[in-house]
Amino acid sequence: MNARNGGEGYGVAVHVWGEYACFTRPEMKVERVSYDVPTPSAARGILESILWKPAIEWRVRIIEVLKPIRWATIRRNEVGRQGSWKLAKQAMNRGQLADGIVVEEDRQQRAALVLRDVAYVIHAEFLMTGHAGLEDNEGKFLDMFRRRVEKGQCYRRPYLGTREFAAHFGPVPEGYEAISGIQDLGWMFYDFDYSTAPPGDRFFRAELREGRIEVPPPDSLEVRS
Amino acid sequence: MILQALADYYERKRTVDPDATPEWGFEHREIPFVIVLSEEGEFLNIEDTRDTEAGKKKGRRFSVPRGEKRTSGIRANLLWDKPDYGLGFVAEGKKEEDGEKKAKKAKPTEEEVVTTEEKIRVHAILRGILGDLVLPERVLIDDRLTVCNYVLDTVGQVICKIVNEGRTFWVLDNKDKARRRRLRPPQEVHKDAEALKEVHKDAEALKRRVRYLLRVREQHRAFRKRIEEVFGPDPEDAGLRAMLAFLRAGEHDAVWKHSTWPEVASTTGAYVGFRLSGDTRLICERPEVLSGIRAAVDSGAAALAQCLVTGETGPIAALHPAIKGVRGAQSSGANIVSFNLSAFRTHSRKRGANAPVSERAAFAYTTALNFLLHRDSPTNAHVGGTSVVFWAEKGNEIRNLAGALFGDNQEVLDDPDRGVDRLKAVYAAPAQGAPPAGTSEERFYVLGLAPNAARLAIRFWRPTTVERFAAVVLRHFEDVDVVRPEKAARYPSVAALLRATVPGRRKENRDGNIPPNLAGAVVDAILTGQPYPRHLLVAAIQRARAERNVSPDRAAIIKGCLIRVARHSANDPEVSVAIDEGNHNIGYLLGRLFATLEKVQRRANPKVKSGIRERYYGAASTTPTAVFPTLLKLKNHHLAKIENPGAVVNFERLLGTILEGVESFPTVLSLPDQGHFALGYYHQRQSFFTKSNKAEEVSHA
Numbered sequence: 001m002n003a004r005n006g007g008e009g010y011g012v013a014v015h016v017w018g019e020y021a022c023f024t025r026p027e028m029k030v031e032r033v034s035y036d037v038p039t040p041s042a043a044r045g046i047l048e049s050i051l052w053k054p055a056i057e058w059r060v061r062i063i064e065v066l067k068p069i070r071w072a073t074i075r076r077n078e079v080g081r082q083g084s085w086k087l088a089k090q091a092m093n094r095g096q097l098a099d100g101i102v103v104e105e106d107r108q109q110r111a112a113l114v115l116r117d118v119a120y121v122i123h124a125e126f127l128m129t130g131h132a133g134l135e136d137n138e139g140k141f142l143d144m145f146r147r148r149v150e151k152g153q154c155y156r157r158p159y160l161g162t163r164e165f166a167a168h169f170g171p172v173p174e175g176y177e178a179i180s181g182i183q184d185l186g187w188m189f190y191d192f193d194y195s196t197a198p199p200g201d202r203f204f205r206a207e208l209r210e211g212r213i214e215v216p217p218p219d220s221l222e223v224r225s
Numbered sequence: 226m227i228l229q230a231l232a233d234y235y236e237r238k239r240t241v242d243p244d245a246t247p248e249w250g251f252e253h254r255e256i257p258f259v260i261v262l263s264e265e266g267e268f269l270n271i272e273d274t275r276d277t278e279a280g281k282k283k284g285r286r287f288s289v290p291r292g293e294k295r296t297s298g299i300r301a302n303l304l305w306d307k308p309d310y311g312l313g314f315v316a317e318g319k320k321e322e323d324g325e326k327k328a329k330k331a332k333p334t335e336e337e338v339v340t341t342e343e344k345i346r347v348h349a350i351l352r353g354i355l356g357d358l359v360l361p362e363r364v365l366i367d368d369r370l371t372v373c374n375y376v377l378d379t380v381g382q383v384i385c386k387i388v389n390e391g392r393t394f395w396v397l398d399n400k401d402k403a404r405r406r407r408l409r410p411p412q413e414v415h416k417d418a419e420a421l422k423e424v425h426k427d428a429e430a431l432k433r434r435v436r437y438l439l440r441v442r443e444q445h446r447a448f449r450k451r452i453e454e455v456f457g458p459d460p461e462d463a464g465l466r467a468m469l470a471f472l473r474a475g476e477h478d479a480v481w482k483h484s485t486w487p488e489v490a491s492t493t494g495a496y497v498g499f500r501l502s503g504d505t506r507l508i509c510e511r512p513e514v515l516s517g518i519r520a521a522v523d524s525g526a527a528a529l530a531q532c533l534v535t536g537e538t539g540p541i542a543a544l545h546p547a548i549k550g551v552r553g554a555q556s557s558g559a560n561i562v563s564f565n566l567s568a569f570r571t572h573s574r575k576r577g578a579n580a581p582v583s584e585r586a587a588f589a590y591t592t593a594l595n596f597l598l599h600r601d602s603p604t605n606a607h608v609g610g611t612s613v614v615f616w617a618e619k620g621n622e623i624r625n626l627a628g629a630l631f632g633d634n635q636e637v638l639d640d641p642d643r644g645v646d647r648l649k650a651v652y653a654a655p656a657q658g659a660p661p662a663g664t665s666e667e668r669f670y671v672l673g674l675a676p677n678a679a680r681l682a683i684r685f686w687r688p689t690t691v692e693r694f695a696a697v698v699l700r701h702f703e704d705v706d707v708v709r710p711e712k713a714a715r716y717p718s719v720a721a722l723l724r725a726t727v728p729g730r731r732k733e734n735r736d737g738n739i740p741p742n743l744a745g746a747v748v749d750a751i752l753t754g755q756p757y758p759r760h761l762l763v764a765a766i767q768r769a770r771a772e773r774n775v776s777p778d779r780a781a782i783i784k785g786c787l788i789r790v791a792r793h794s795a796n797d798p799e800v801s802v803a804i805d806e807g808n809h810n811i812g813y814l815l816g817r818l819f820a821t822l823e824k825v826q827r828r829a830n831p832k833v834k835s836g837i838r839e840r841y842y843g844a845a846s847t848t849p850t851a852v853f854p855t856l857l858k859l860k861n862h863h864l865a866k867i868e869n870p871g872a873v874v875n876f877e878r879l880l881g882t883i884l885e886g887v888e889s890f891p892t893v894l895s896l897p898d899q900g901h902f903a904l905g906y907y908h909q910r911q912s913f914f915t916k917s918n919k920a921e922e923v924s925h926a
Contacts, residue, residue, distance in 0.1 A: 025580075026533060026571075026579065026580040026581075027228060027533060027534075027561070027562045027580035027582060028227075028561060028562065028580075028683060029564065029569060029571070029579060029580060030563060030564065030569045030680055031561070031677060031680055031681065031682035031683060033227070033683045033686070035226075036226075071685065071749075073684060073685070073742060073745060073746070075741075075742070078568065079568055080566035080567070080568050080569075081566065081567055081568055082567040082568050082570075108566065108568070109677060110677075110682075111675065111677065111682035111683075111684075113682075113683055113684070113685065113686070185226060186226045186229045187229070187533050187534065187535075187536045189533070198572035198573060198574055199572055200530065201530075201531070201533070201581060202531070203531055203533050203536065205536065
């Protein structure tokens with residue numbers, strides 16, 4: 001694993017690929033439209049599915065796109081209502097059936113414009129947090145991550161944007177090539193801002209250069225209100 | 226990216242062509258009637274601005290302050306509105322019912338001043354119902370709405386009592402408390418049910434009427450109040466002063482008496498604007514007024530956050546303006562960005578907070594999209610169930626062509642080849658060494674939208690450059706080019722191509738039968754240069770089989786599909802524009818054979834109605850071995866019947882040439898080969914047509 005990221009922490013890289021991906025644009029959430037490339041938030045999700053402890057905090061630095069960007073449109077039947085958390089809790093406590101959602105009553109057909117046949121290399125680093133104990137050090141987690149990637153271990157299946165598009169992951173192959181070309185992607189979703197309740201959004205100016213997106217660190221460019 | 230490109234387009238359009246789109250805080254609206262006022266606020270005239278266009282009368286478009294979204298509350302527009310707001314016009318009949326429904330939904334206002342005029346009117350209605358039972362001096366409606374309601378209710382009940390007991394009564398006024406107590410809800414059983422119902426109905430009608438009257442008065446007052454709020458009760462501008470004077474006058478009898486008034490009263494959507502006599506513009510377009518409006522525009526009540534379109538912090542739009550013009554969506558407009566159900570929300574955020582877009586940006590992108598989707602604009606095309614929008618970074622001519630080439634633009638129908646020829650002239654120029662028009666790196670955007678009730682789904686989004694777009698479009702037309710009957714249009718629009726693959730007699734019926742994803746997929750394939758969706762080939766062949774007719778459009782589709790598939794797998798396509806004698810594809814040869822056999826039969830029996838084409842096309846194209854031996858036997862009889870020996874020889878020669886390439890009849894033809902069959906059939910028939918035309922020319926010469 002090399003740290004081509006130029007960041008401060010210890011760096012890892014992992015190869016991620018899948019048949020479909022949908023990194024949903026926030027403004028087109030209902031009839032989903034994906035971004036052309038993964039969001040830093042999605043990349044973080046993948047890393048956290050493979051390895052996460054309270055002692056570390058992932059920072060995505062670079063996302064590389066290995067395959068040409070191709071699209072597919074799908075239409076799915078979903079539902080319009082959210083299940084009630086309160087009723088579910090009640091059911092748990094009482095041991096009784098709670099509220100259910102009858103699809104026929106709440107059906108919503110939603111179209112989605114998703115990515116097809118994708119492959120990425122994610123370069124990231126992690127920083128130690130305040131929860132790190134005396135035995136925690138960077139080397140330990142680096143090793144853990146490397147072993148898990150090689151074995152294909154994860155806490156939960158990593159996914160490309162939405163849960164139904166599961167991701168495959170593995171060590172970075174030798175001599176891979178990213179796509180070429182320069183594309184300005186405008187303002188792209190960076191990640192959630194968990195300092196407020198409900199969490200807010202943060203955006204950054206994304207540019208795809210020769211297949212690479214440089215993800216700025218959280219405290220820099222993007223503004224939020 | 227998408228919203229950003231649209232917002233940028235809006236900004237650029239504003240600088241280049243300011244009258245085409247409204248500015249922030251305004252909208253373009255058709256105002257069919259304009260009230261002309263004198264400087265003192267006297268009513269002078271009603272102007273009808275309408276022009277008859279395509280059979281419908283349309284008012285002139287003005288730039289007016291943005292209209293309020295109204296449901297059941299009372300919200301007045303600024304300086305323009307419908308007659309009930311603008312003039313206090315009370316309609317008879319149906320309008321009244323609508324007004325009544327709204328009045329019921331709206332919360333009653335506390336302060337209500339009933340004018341004398343109202344009293345007299347209501348009284349007249351009452352008298353009509355009750356005849357002489359009502360004594361004029363005692364009439365009733367006091368100064369409070371609540372009392373009014375009470376009295377109306379009571380009147381209704383009292384009327385019941387009267388019918389039953391047959392005695393006179395006093396309709397009370399507020400001071401008559403003693404009497405009021407005597408009027409209790411009737412508890413007796415009413416014997417004459419029918420008569421009672423009648424009386425009840427009238428009382429109900431009376432109540433409705435009064436409620437409606439009061440609501441209209443409230444609307445008219447809100448209209449005046451709005452002006453006073455924005456500009457102050459004593460503005461300097463002459464136009465505003467005239468308006469306020471007019472509105473404060475209260476009575477607008479001069480308006481009702483004007484000769485044009487009945488037109489206004491009977492037209493739906495009859496918005497009225499106001500103009501000062503001597504001015505050419507509306508009062509809301511006067512410069513001093515405009516600056517006042519602009520100052521008042523920003524609401525300031527919305528939450529602040531970073532806008533994901535512009536990146537700047539600003540007030541976030543809770544609801545985005547609607548987008549109209551997408552065929553198949555709600556007529557009141559649909560939204561790309563909407564979060565109307567709980568399942569669509571993130572972190573339980575409400576509405577626009579799910580995707581922060583500033584109000585200005587929301588206005589910009591929706592205005593741009595509405596402009597591009599405007600019905601007569603060449604920048605959009607409806608292909609199947611998808612609406613496609615095209616725009617360029619700068620005003621580029623090609624985007625006007627694009628709409629025509631893809632959809633059913635009227636321009637195309639009149640002179641279909643003009644679009645493609647122009648395209649070729651401009652963009653094929655590089656091949657001849659001439660420099661291309663416009664910079665080649667100029668960005669060009671294509672956006673496909675499909676409706677889903679009140680929402681719009683994005684079918685595809687292709688940012689590209691002008692040059693690349695021209696190239697792919699030309700490539701598409703090249704691929705689907707087939708020889709056509711002489712007078713027919715050479716280049717079919719994409720919409721026409723899709724319609725050729727579905728059943729239906731009329732255009733509109735066919736449009737409904739096109740599978741929803743197909744249109745989007747086809748346009749996408751055109752834009753990327755990828756093979757057309759497989760379903761297109763299947764549909765074209767099946768339709769040809771079902772109708773036993775390979776129309777030029779179907780032949781075009783088949784050729785295009787086959788070419789692209791072959792190109793994609795680096796094979797020889799084996800398809801051509803016109804008949805190709807050297808093509809040895811078995812499907813192609815069999816198609817030609819079938820066409821020739823059909824021609825032979827037709828020559829022998831000109832009057833045959835159900836010939837081999839009607840009966841054998843399907844089987845011939847799918848299972849040749851079952852059909853062709855029979856047909857070949859039949860042809861001998863047909864040939865024998867033909868009188869002209871020269872023709873017989875020609876036919877036999879042609880058949881011989883074709884059959885040379887056929888080793889044996891296959892049991893089944895694969896789908897691509899069925900495509901070749903259709904093409905061969907089509908090419909051969911076209912060649913017969915041209916031959917016979919030539920023969921005719923020769924004989925006439």
